Amino acid sequence: MEHIVREEEKSLRLDKMLTQLEEEWSRSQVQQWIKEGNVKVNGAEAKTNYKCAVDDKINISIPEPEELDVVAEELDLDIRYEDSDVIVVNKPRGMVVHPAPGHPSGTLVNGLMAHCKDLSGINSVLRPGIVHRIDKDTSGLLMIAKNDLAHEKLVEQLVNKTVTRKYKAIVHGIIPHEQGTIDAPIGRDPKDRQRMAVVDSGRDAVTHFNVLEKFGAFTYVECKLETGRTHQIRVHMKYIGYPLAGDPKYGPRKTLDLDGQALHAAVLGFEHPRTGEYLEFEAEPPEVFRQTLQKLQNTR
Numbered sequence: 001m002e003h004i005v006r007e008e009e010k011s012l013r014l015d016k017m018l019t020q021l022e023e024e025w026s027r028s029q030v031q032q033w034i035k036e037g038n039v040k041v042n043g044a045e046a047k048t049n050y051k052c053a054v055d056d057k058i059n060i061s062i063p064e065p066e067e068l069d070v071v072a073e074e075l076d077l078d079i080r081y082e083d084s085d086v087i088v089v090n091k092p093r094g095m096v097v098h099p100a101p102g103h104p105s106g107t108l109v110n111g112l113m114a115h116c117k118d119l120s121g122i123n124s125v126l127r128p129g130i131v132h133r134i135d136k137d138t139s140g141l142l143m144i145a146k147n148d149l150a151h152e153k154l155v156e157q158l159v160n161k162t163v164t165r166k167y168k169a170i171v172h173g174i175i176p177h178e179q180g181t182i183d184a185p186i187g188r189d190p191k192d193r194q195r196m197a198v199v200d201s202g203r204d205a206v207t208h209f210n211v212l213e214k215f216g217a218f219t220y221v222e223c224k225l226e227t228g229r230t231h232q233i234r235v236h237m238k239y240i241g242y243p244l245a246g247d248p249k250y251g252p253r254k255t256l257d258l259d260g261q262a263l264h265a266a267v268l269g270f271e272h273p274r275t276g277e278y279l280e281f282e283a284e285p286p287e288v289f290r291q292t293l294q295k296l297q298n299t300r
Contacts, residue, residue: 001059001060001061001062002057002058002059002060003021003057003058003060004055004056004057004058005017005052005053005054005055005056005057005058006054007054009052009054010052010053010054011051011052011053012051012052013048013049013050013051013052014034014039014041014046014047014048014049014050014051014052014058015027015030015031015034015048015049017052017058018030018039018058018060026122026148026149026151026152027152028122028148028151028152029121029122029148030048031048033060033061033062033063034046034047034048035048036063038060038061038062038063039058039059039060039061040058040059041056041057041058042056042057043057043059070099070109070110070113070125070126070128071104071105071110071113072110072113072114073105073106073110073111073113073114074111074114075106075110075111075114077089077108077111077112077115078090078091078092078283079115080141080281080283081279081281082116084118084146084147085145085146085147085149085150085272085273085274086143086144086145086146086150086154086272086273087112087115087116087129087143087144087146088141088142088143088144088268088279088281089108089112089141089142089144090139090140090141090283091108091134091138091139091140091141091142091265092139092286093136093137093138093139093260093286093288093289094136094137094260095107095108095136096108096136097109097127097130097133097134097136097142098126098127098130098133099126100126108142109126109127109128109129109130112128112129112144113128116146118146118147119144119145119146120145120146120147120148120150120151121148122145122148122151122152123151129144129145129146129151130144130145131143131144131145131151131154131155131158132158132228134265135231135234135261135263136260137246137259137260137261137263138167138260138261138263138264138265139263139264139265139285139286139289140167140264140265140266140268140283140285141265141266141267141268141281141282141283142265142268143268143270145273149273149274150273150274152273153271153273153274154270154273157270157271158228161226161227162270162271163268163269163270164224164267164268164269164270164280165224165225165228165265165267165268165269166222166223166224166225166265166266166267167222167223167224167225167233167263167264167265167266168212168220168221168222168263168264168266168285168289169220169221169222169223169233169237169244169261169262169263169264170218170219170220170221170244170245170246170256170262170289170292170293170296171218171219171221171237171242171243171244171245171262172217172218172242172243172244172245172251172252172255173217173218173219173241173242174214174215174217174218174219175209175211175214175219175221175242177211178210178211179208179209179210179211180208180209180240181206181207181208181209182205182206182207182208182209182236182237182239182240183204183205183206184198184205184236184239185198185199185200185201185202185203185204185205186198186199186202186203186205186229186230186231186232186235186236187199187201187202187203194249195231195249195250196229196230196231196235197235197239198235198236198239202229203227203229204227205227205229205232205235205236206225206226206227207223207224207225207226207227207232207233207236207237208223208224208226209221209222209223209224209237210222210224213297215296215297215299215300216296216299216300218245218256218296219242220293220296221237222266223236223237231249231250233263234247234249234250234261234263235250238250238251244261244262244263245258245261245262245292246258246259246260246261246262247260247261247262247263248260248261256292258288258289258292259288262289262292264283264285264286264289265283266282266283266284266285267280267281267282268280268281269281
């Protein structure tokens with residue numbers, strides 16, 4: 001495809017100008033094409049922030065869609081909301097979000113591909129539609145984008161910290177105060193690259209928490225994410241001395257018999273990417289979480 005830059009397009013960034021040519025072209029997709037050398041300006045490769053000039057000759061070579069080497073599987077997904085732009089799903093404990101070494105099937109993506117064919121392709125062929133994720137043994141609500149424009153709008157809300165994400169968790173120890181904020185940067189643990197930790201060189205991370213109930217040696221809390229770093233709640237609660245019960249990576253060995261951390265994404269709220277309407281969803285913790293909570297309540 002060839003395009004000659006018009007007067008009204010001069011001084012526009014190359015990526016922005018291209019998204020105006022075709023409605024279905026997202027900015028992220030265009031930027032990827034530019035990065036891969038599929039866009040040339042006057043016969044030469046250019047950067048995404050190149051400022052267009054009148055009569056520039058832009059050639060766009062749209063790559064063939066990459067085959068998605070992921071098998072669609074009929075899985076029993078708990079869909080809480082769905083329209084032509086977005087899906088909200090309540091992920092069970094034990095389910096991996098997207099295929100990875102060791103988990104080629106049975107993932108949320110495998111199930112989504114059988115459920116619908118129109119998922120955003122921004123996050124690579126192995127993660128279609130995935131805007132954010134939660135750990136394998138963390139249950140709860142996730143939003144899935146069904147097209148690239150919806151994906152960009154949802155990611156923009158995450159970046160701008162306007163998405164409501166509230167988690168329920170059971171932690172070791174009795175938190176003496178009723179609420180608090182943990183503002184501590186998170187990055188790779190220099191002593192163990194398989195773990196995350198609070199480190200000076202990490203990325204900004206903020207978690208707000210409220211105490212819901214206190215038991216003999218545990219506290220039931222609600223954590224609200226302001227940012228969304230890898231393992232954020234698990235790392236932050238350990239950092240202040242109250243690691244999650246059942247957490248095999250960040251918790252103590254002597255813990256509750258949960259086969260994974262007691263963490264559940266209970267509330268998810270966001271503006272609809274097309275209409276702008278605020279939507280909010282809530283999901284109860286899974287049975288094993290509720291049973292554990294009941295046992296703790298009965299032993300007070």
